[in-house]
Amino acid sequence: MPGEIQLGAHTVRSHGVKVARTHMHDWLILLLLVAIEIGLNVIEPFHRFVGRDMLTDLSYPLKDNTIPFWAVPVIAILLPLVVILIYYFIRKDVYDLHHAILGLLFSVLITGVITDAIKDAVGRPRPDFFWRCFPDGKGVFDPVTTDVMCTGVKSVIKEGHKSFPSGHTSWSFAGLGFLSLYLSGKVRAFDRRGHVAKLCLVFLPLLVASLVGVSRVDDYWHHWQDVFAGGLIGLTVASFCYLQFFPPPYDIDGWGPHAYFQMLAESGDSVQPTNDVNSLNMQQSELQSVYIDSYNHRETSRVIT
Template sequence: MPDIQLGTHTVRSHGIQIARTHMHDWLILMLLVVIEVVLNVIEPFHRFVGKDMLTDLSYPLKDNTVPTWAVPIVAILLPLAIILVYYFIRRNVYDMHHAILGLMFSVLITGVITDAIKDGVGRPRPDFFWRCFPDGKGVFDPVTSDVMCTGVKSVIKEGHKMLPKWTYFLVICRGHVAKLCIVFLPLLVAALVAVSRVDDYWHHWQDVFAGALIGLTVATFCYLQFFPPPYDIDGWGPHAYFQMLSESRNGVQSSNNIECLNVQQSELESVYVDSQHGTETSRVTIWDTRPMLDGA
């Protein structure tokens, strides 16, 4: 581990500086939030659903086993709590800041991708029939034979959205079975949530599988934007922290060189003044400052 001084880079000492440096990242996050809101407000594409196609879309309309409000708690609030607890242990604002950025980017990018696909494809859910005809009586267009839904508009709208979200912050450990179990725990929770969506007839298994691939890919990509690979020797900390250490070392070396050069120059001036007063007329001193400027 490099020369790390834990507790010296806190929110109070470096928080504002880091936030200003990554202001563009937070602006992009806000833009993703706006896009996500728009994608959930607009009407999805209503794919043609004929009478003969309802055989596989007539599963019972059930409530979710895992409520919708519980998903952001598991995917966002719980990881945030873990990140904050870890910050109070390590007192490293770089680690906390970039962990939060990675988490939020993975959640929002996955959300935008999956919701855009949902709205664009408009594939009906397995329980679409009962969303469209809550009374069980199908009504179809006499010309096209397309469904003419009589249910609640918001319920029907949700019935045209397929492809679930799988979002999690991906971390891979090596050589520590206990840590590996901790890493796989959120993956297990995500898998159980996805299975419950299939059991509740809200999704087909193909959509769950596609959502898992999207979530895994986006989470891995976002993680590697802010942190080295977990198997790297510096995998414990974010890129920005090691960049700060490198810049600090270079700054110290430069300041030391400048101080040495100032001392050399002051000695030259002293010799010159002495020679003017006749106290040291025979002393000639030549200082070579090039090694100091070169960092030698």
């Protein structure tokens, strides 16, 4: 039939509007997270007491960022997005495209909100806090409490109270951690066939995220505890967001989103008799490619056990 949507091609044009409408509330929540994230960056963080004797470990040089702020969204969002788009052009599956993008954005934004909320609440000084507070190198302290009386630029001092946890690290592990899980599902890294090359591909995004974290310590913008906590937050949130839309990577159906298999099941139940032989063959071929592949994996598992 002309205009009939075939199972073999779930493109943005054929299914995009339908899939987006189904998750309209999720996109609205994403906008809310963006607003919260902006607000957390506008408000003033807690200014923790910093006495004269506490500056010994807070007097590292004030350096520029090896990884600038603008590069973080490129690493955490655009890089995984490129991989997701490449897979879409190969597979032509808008379910995978939509859910991967949605999961990626949720991963990064939820991580950002958690990270910046903790930053503002904790107010831990950065390792270079002394030079932010006293750019001329002359310390000024309260005569009674010995608390610092900063003479530097207000915006620089404000940023100096946001050490814990590391935002660069948490964002990187959120985006690249999601990408690592996404790749492990697509290449079937846990199919019990022992292809170590697949693991190398899966670990590559995590290596990049780790190097971003290392750069934060090398630049004296963060203590090592800040980087460790940031990485843990990012990777944990990425795991939850990925599993919200995809089966675990080690699952037989770990290569596709939940919605794709749900759509196949519903399509199988609702297929109507038709005179279009090509349409019927395409539907049967699509369903067989899914279930035969799953069956083969189950048989392999049985032989091993």
